[in-house]
Structures are given as C-alpha cells and as structure tokens.
Amino acid sequence: MTAYWFLLISALIVVIQNRIFKAMGLRRVTYSRQFDRRTCYEGDEVALVETIANEKRFPLPWLRVESLLSASLRFGHDHASNLDISSGQFQQNHRSFFSLMPWRRIRRTHHVTAARRGCYELSTVTLTAGDLFGLSADSNTLTFSERLIVYPQLVLPEDLALPPRSWQGDMSVKRWVVEDPFRRIGVRPYRSGDSLRQVNWNATARTGDLQVHQLDTTADYSVLIVLNVExxxxxxxxINDVETIEQGIRIAAGTASHLIRNGMEAGFASNGMLxxxxxxxxxxxxxxxxxxxxxxxxxxxxxxxxxxxxFYDYLLLLSERLDxxxxxxxxTTHTDDRVIEAIDxxxxxxxxxxIKQLYPESEANAS
Incomplete structure (x- = not known):
C-alpha cells in the first residue's frame, strides 16, 4: 500500500510540475542576436552577439536554442562549449542548451569569419523549454531581420589594362581635362571666348583690365565595369565554374575602388541577378x-x-542604354562570335x- 501511494503521489507531482513548466516555461523569456556591424569585407572577422534572459521569478530547468546560418559564416574554435555546430555544404545548424535561474541574463559573443561575399540573414531562431523530466516541451520561433552585407575582396591584377586615357600606378598618360566651374583658384586676364558669367568684377575694377575667374581642372574619366556571369x-x-566568376567580382570591386579613390568615376553592370x-x-x-x-x-x-x-543580349541592351x-x-570568361559582334x-x-579575360584558377596559375 505504501508503494502504491508513493507511486501515485510521484505521478501527481510529475503531472503538476509538467503543467506548471508548460504554462510558465517561455513566458517572459527574451532572446536577441545581432552582428556588431552591418557591413564587412570578404575574409573579415565580425562579432555575433546573442542575449538570452529569463525575466521572471520562475527558473528554467533547460532551454534549447536552435538556428540555421550560412556555412560561409565560420565560427571560431573558441566558441562556447554548449554550442553544437553541425555544418553542411550550404547551411549549418546551431544548437545550444541553457539552464536559467530567475532574473538571469546570459550574453555571449561569437567571433565569426565571413568567408565569402554575400548577404547573410539571421532569419529565425527556435526556443524550446521543458519540464524537469523532459516529458514535454514548449516551443517558440522568433524571426529576425538582421543582415550582414559582405563586400567582395578588392583585387586589382597587375596585368589589368583599363580603357584608353586611364592610368595605373606611377605611369602618367593622357587624360581628358576639363575646367570645374565650382573650383576657383584665382583670376586671370580675359581671353576671347570666355563667358561673361566668369568675369571677376572686383579684380577688373582693381586692375583696370577685364579679369575672369581662374578655374581648377578635373579629370573627366569614367569606366563602366561589365561582368559576364557566364x-x-x-x-x-x-553556372558551374562559380569560383572563376567570384574572382571576376573581386576584380570588378578592386577596379571600381581604384578608380573612385583616385578621383575618377566607375560604374558596374552585369547580366546576373540580384x-x-x-x-x-x-x-x-x-x-x-x-x-x-x-x-x-x-x-x-x-x-x-x-x-x-x-552576355550578347546584355551588351545589346547596354548599347541602347548608353547615351x-x-x-x-x-x-568575361569567353568572347565568342556573337559577343565580338556586340563589341564591334x-x-x-x-x-x-x-576585355579582361577571366580564367579558372588552375589555368591562371599555369600561365
């Protein structure tokens, strides 16, 4: 009889605690995660900060946090011991277990390397909490809009030849030079053909001769970088040879950075998708x-x-768009007859x- 009552009371305790934990488990449990910056370059290390808090008087015996992230975001080996990472070719599954006392907050920082360019979203995280005996669990899925934009690595090949009038390194060549009406560096005597709008009347009154504003000159040079994803x-x-196209994106990024940071203009076009x-x-x-x-x-x-x-159709589209x-x-990786026709x-x-020919890494190293 004693054993019977013991089993009955034990079962009753299990049922009661189960109902209590099921009702109270995820109530007032908060979770947040964000990167320490919005953008970075390919190969940079960023910090992913997550915060879990139990903001009530009731303890949590166990809490499981699960999420999916891109496999291109590589976590360092020093990540928390209770973080289990199962990585596939494209995605990795993260699973963490916590035990939270009342009014307890846990904040941890993961060091993550952005291995490839791209746009990475934190998307969803699933929180699961249960009772002392693990008989049942209550789950809640949270949605995040946090993004990490990973810029491509900046690559500028030594053999890159920019279109005519360009320059590279310390080699100076001819560039189109025009006067900038917003940059005045002094005055000079009036010459035939000068606009009367440029007359400096104070200098004219002071010298007795017609004087005009001396304008600084700027380089009117721009390049449209066109990437073929074929x-x-x-x-x-x-596309099968993705790595060759990725290298083309890095060259496009490096070229654009080189031009713009040297006071010139650059644009970008591609037959790919966003x-x-x-x-x-x-x-x-x-x-x-x-x-x-x-x-x-x-x-x-x-x-x-x-x-x-x-690429042929895209070049024809560009010919209509460029005014x-x-x-x-x-x-581009190839220039067949149709592409040559569009270039002509x-x-x-x-x-x-x-044309800058893109080669697979094996061929580039062999050359």
Missing part, C-alpha cells in the same frame, strides 16, 4: 564618391551568379572597349 558560351542558366530582385537589370552608371563606391560594392554583394540573359561615348571594361557594335557607336 562561365562558357553555351551556358543556359546554372538576390532581392531577380528580375531587375544590374546597372549602376559611372559616378564618383565614397557613397557611390559602397553602393556598387553592396550591389556586388547581392549578386547571384545566375544568368538573367546572354554618350563610354569606356567599358568587360570581365559598341565600338562603332563610339564606346571604347577593353
């Missing part, structure tokens, strides 16, 4: 300034290596075209 001429949509808008045409006209550069780099980060249209002579740098059309229309 890895061979007969490709349909899926992760947020698979239907939009990738085209950023040449411009200057740091803001424009980071806009281009973000566009390159969002680039999906899938063909939206053939003035433009210097084009084409980064661009040349006839007054555009200057330079």
């Amino acid at each position: 890895d061979h001429a007969e490709v349909w949509k899926t 992760v947020d808008d698979l239907q939009s045409v990738i085209y950023a006209p040449p411009s200057g300034g740091e803001a424009h550069l980071y806009g281009i780099l973000e566009m390159m980060s969002m680039l999906v290596i899938e063909r939206q249209m053939s 003035r002579p433009t210097d084009l740098l084409l980064l 059309l661009l040349t006839v229309e007054g555009h200057r075209v330079v």
Whole structure:
C-alpha cells in the first residue's frame, strides 16, 4: 500500500510540475542576436552577439536554442562549449542548451569569419523549454531581420589594362581635362571666348583690365565595369565554374575602388541577378564618391551568379542604354562570335572597349 501511494503521489507531482513548466516555461523569456556591424569585407572577422534572459521569478530547468546560418559564416574554435555546430555544404545548424535561474541574463559573443561575399540573414531562431523530466516541451520561433552585407575582396591584377586615357600606378598618360566651374583658384586676364558669367568684377575694377575667374581642372574619366556571369558560351542558366566568376567580382570591386579613390568615376553592370530582385537589370552608371563606391560594392554583394540573359543580349541592351561615348571594361570568361559582334557594335557607336579575360584558377596559375 505504501508503494502504491508513493507511486501515485510521484505521478501527481510529475503531472503538476509538467503543467506548471508548460504554462510558465517561455513566458517572459527574451532572446536577441545581432552582428556588431552591418557591413564587412570578404575574409573579415565580425562579432555575433546573442542575449538570452529569463525575466521572471520562475527558473528554467533547460532551454534549447536552435538556428540555421550560412556555412560561409565560420565560427571560431573558441566558441562556447554548449554550442553544437553541425555544418553542411550550404547551411549549418546551431544548437545550444541553457539552464536559467530567475532574473538571469546570459550574453555571449561569437567571433565569426565571413568567408565569402554575400548577404547573410539571421532569419529565425527556435526556443524550446521543458519540464524537469523532459516529458514535454514548449516551443517558440522568433524571426529576425538582421543582415550582414559582405563586400567582395578588392583585387586589382597587375596585368589589368583599363580603357584608353586611364592610368595605373606611377605611369602618367593622357587624360581628358576639363575646367570645374565650382573650383576657383584665382583670376586671370580675359581671353576671347570666355563667358561673361566668369568675369571677376572686383579684380577688373582693381586692375583696370577685364579679369575672369581662374578655374581648377578635373579629370573627366569614367569606366563602366561589365561582368559576364557566364562561365562558357553555351551556358543556359546554372553556372558551374562559380569560383572563376567570384574572382571576376573581386576584380570588378578592386577596379571600381581604384578608380573612385583616385578621383575618377566607375560604374558596374552585369547580366546576373540580384538576390532581392531577380528580375531587375544590374546597372549602376559611372559616378564618383565614397557613397557611390559602397553602393556598387553592396550591389556586388547581392549578386547571384545566375544568368538573367546572354552576355550578347546584355551588351545589346547596354548599347541602347548608353547615351554618350563610354569606356567599358568587360570581365568575361569567353568572347565568342556573337559577343565580338556586340563589341564591334559598341565600338562603332563610339564606346571604347577593353576585355579582361577571366580564367579558372588552375589555368591562371599555369600561365
């Protein structure tokens, strides 16, 4: 009889604690996670900070936190001992176990290396809490909008030839030079052809001769960098040699950075797709300034290596879109007859075209 009552009371305790933990488990349990910055470059290390808090008087015997992240975000070997990582080719599953006393907050920082360019979202995290005996569990899925934009590595090959009028390193060549009406560096005597709008009347009154503003000169040089995501001429949509195209993106990023940070203009175009808008045409006209550069780099980060249209059709589209002579740098793995035909059309229309051939890593090393 004693054993019977003992079993009955034990079962009753198990049921009661189960109901209590099920009702109270995830109540007032908060979880947050965010990167310590919004952007970084390929290969940089960032910090992923997560905070778990039990903001009530009731303890949590166990709490499981599960999430999926891209396998390109590589966690350091010094991550927390209660973090179990199962990594596949594209995704990795994270599972952590906690025991939280009342009014307890846990904050931990993971050091993560962004191994590849891209746009990485923290997406969802599932919290699961249960009773002392693990008989049942209560789950809640949280959705996050946090993003990490990973810019491509900046690569500028030594053998890269920019379109005519460009310069590289310490070698000076001819550049188009124009007067900048917003940069005045002094006055000079009036010459035939000068606009009366540029007359400096104070200097004219002081010298007795007609004087005009002396304007500084700036280099009017810009390049549109065009990336072909096709890895061979007969490709349909899926790209097999992704690494060669990735290297092309790094060269495009390095070239754009080189031009803009040396006071010139750069643009970016591609026949690929953007992760947020698979239907939009990738085209950023040449411009200057740091803001424009980071806009281009973000566009390159969002680039999906899938063909939206053939490179031939894309070059024809560019010929319709470009309303003035433009210097084009084409980064491509191939130049078949149709591509050459489109390049000839661009040349006839007054555009200057330079082709940078992209090779697989094995061929590049052999050469």
